[in-house]
Amino acid sequence: MLKQKQQNPDWLDALRETGAEVFEKTGLPTPAWEDWKYSNLRPFEREGFVYTNQQPDVDATDLPERLFENRRIVFINGLYAPKLSDPIEGLDMVSLADYVESDAEDLRENLTDLGNLSDNPLKALNTAHIDDGAVLILSEGIQIEAPLEILYFTTDKGLDVKPQVFARNLFILKDNSSMQVIENYAGNGVYAANHVCEIMLGRQASFKHYRLQEEALTAYHFTSTRLMQSESSNYETVTLTTGARFSRHDVESLLISPKIQCIINGLYMLNGIQHSDTKILVDHMEPDGVSRQLYKGILDDQTRAVFQGKIHVRRPAQRTDGRQLNHALLLSDKAEIDAKPELEIYADDVQCAHGATAGALDEDPLFYMRSRGIPEVEARRLLMGSFLADVIRDVKDDTIQGILQSRIDSWLAKQGA
Amino acid sequence: MLKITDLHVRVEDKDILKGVTLEIPKGEVHAIMGPNGSGKSTLSYIIAGREGYEITGGKIEFDGVDITDMAPEERAALGLFLAFQYPVEIPGVSTTNFLRTAVNAQRLARGEDELDAVSFLKLQKAKTTELGITPEMLKRGVNVGFSGGEKKRNEVLQLAMLDPKCAVLDETDSGLDIDALKTVADGVNAMRGPEKSFLVITHYQRLLDYIKPDVVHVLAAGRIQKSGGPELAMELEDKGYEEFVGKGAAA
DSSP, X not given: XXXXXXXXXXXXXXXXXXXXXXXXXXXXOOTTSGGGTTOOOHHHHHHOOXXXXXXXXXXXXXXXXXXXXXXXXXXXXXXXXXXXXXXXXXXXXXXXXXXXXXXXXXXXXXXHOOOSGGGOHHHHHHHHTOOOOBEEEEOTTOBOOSOEEEEEEEEOTTOSSOBEEEEEEEEEEOTTOEEEEEEEEEEESSOEEEEEEEEEEOTTOEEEEEXXXXXXXXOXXXXXXXXXXXXXXXXXXXXXXXXXXXEEEEEEEEEOSSSOEEEEEEEEEEOTTOEEEEEEXXXXXXXXXXXXXXXXXXXXXXXXXXXXXXXXXXXXXXXXXXXXXXXXXXXXXXXXXXXXXXXXXXXXXOEEEEEEEEEOOOHHHHHHHHHTTOOHHHHHHXXXXXXXXXXXXXXXXXXXHHHHHHHHHHHHHHTXX | OEEEEEEEEEETTEEEEEEEEEEEOTTOEEEEEOOTTSSHHHHHHHHHTOSSOEEEEEXXXXXXXXXXXXXXXXXXXXXXXXXXXXXXXXXXXXXXXXXXXXXXXXXXXXXXXXXXXXXXXXXXXXXXXXXXXXXXXXXXXXXXXXXXXXXXXXXXXXXXXXXXSEEEEESTTTTOOHHHHHHHHHHHHHHOSTTOEEEEEESSSHHHHHSOOSEEEEEETTEEEEEEOTHHHHHHHHHOSHXXXXXXXXX
């Protein structure tokens, strides 16, 4: 099946050209780049992924189970799949292609602000291929209580190439609006998924944003998230990474107004030869901001995780309260964690802290549990579960917490089994 | 019930136990007393199956089964219990969850059905009330934020819940005031019976005022130096361990 190529507005074509031009100049980043010191894209290059307008033949039975009843929006290989998606009350349009057609001003304004594209070649590459993506725009005061799921399913099924897909996702929550979203990345076969996620929060807007990165273990996953928060807005995110052979998540959080709360948490649980790289910049520009980064991970076999987190506090951002922690549990001698925590502070009245630890499972509690009759495998699972627990402890929605917990449990259940 | 024969144990090239022989018949309470560094704690860990020790000779039998090379959880399922001198904190795992997992793991290992939630909670409630353990403590992570006395009471709660055939109490009196000591001793005494054996390891005679032993052994310099009745404990309280320490050094 061939994609329906619609007539694109000039600004969109121009945007793509910009993306292509920038990528032409930069190429893919290499470990010589400061931000890419611990991650090498050579294996990705060697796979020979192709951007194709072929679409796979996917029906509902190929997809993972719904997280919530009747509240799922589905994208297949980067394109909105209306037939597989549920209508969501309060949202007339959910895809970028629809918004482009309606020539919505919000869309144009937000998409054309690219930030410094040459620092982020993968975003440039995505920009060069903008087609579709999840776009949710909440008008002022709209509060959607029930959480919804956005499933990005990617597959090479029925294709004669290894596909490289792009999704351009945009979440705009205007003043006093709120919602909870789980983005769920899944698929099968050999493919590369490149996501760009732009988030704009209006005054007192609240966005709870959960991400399940459960891509196929033969896949490559990239997401660049950029977040702009207005006064007194609240952003909370948890990224759970168990999928993909290689994944990279870039987060840039711009606290451009006072009194913002921004919580960026994550869990990574890897085995085999998985590699997961997270880079976070939280940029406090105005006073009274609160930011938290808590990442925890379990690394088995020959896996490698990278955590590069930075809190930047600019001179006007007095009374900033920023924390950043990364704790990794290494189950194997061949697993590796590279943590690079950074604080850059120019304001004088701030509270900031960072920390990073890495270690093996503690032997004392392990023996204690075993001496009570708990088999070693189960004792290990209990300890690992308790190690991860505080990352999702503050997720208020019980259903969502249950979903995250069940992901943790099922990963742990496979350990040592 | 518990039979240790000529046990030799080494840790990092240092001989800690140099031929311990000891038998605790069913229904008896034995005490091991000894100076610091005599190998008391090593012996308790070895009985429970802790890794990191090299057993260079001898064996441990439990209920007729050679358990020398068994995993700790297998020994526990057979009915062996160690009350720790320093109970371990496990943040993030509630005491209730820990107990239920342990009770059911042992039942499964013995081929019994798991306890359902209602029966488990009923059992737990009965045992906690006796020991003065609050529901709030059960919700907290195992031993997290517990005082020394609370930790020891939690050990006795686990002992009561798991209902082993033989329990080793390692310095259960350390860090306890007299009231806590009484509570703990009452908990242990309540379990005494013709089917149960206890091995009480202690430095001081004080605990033995509350948990009356049938036999007292003196462990010094890696060997049992002397065995006798309860009066031996009194004697040690008066004379100290000097006599035995000298012997060990010469050996």
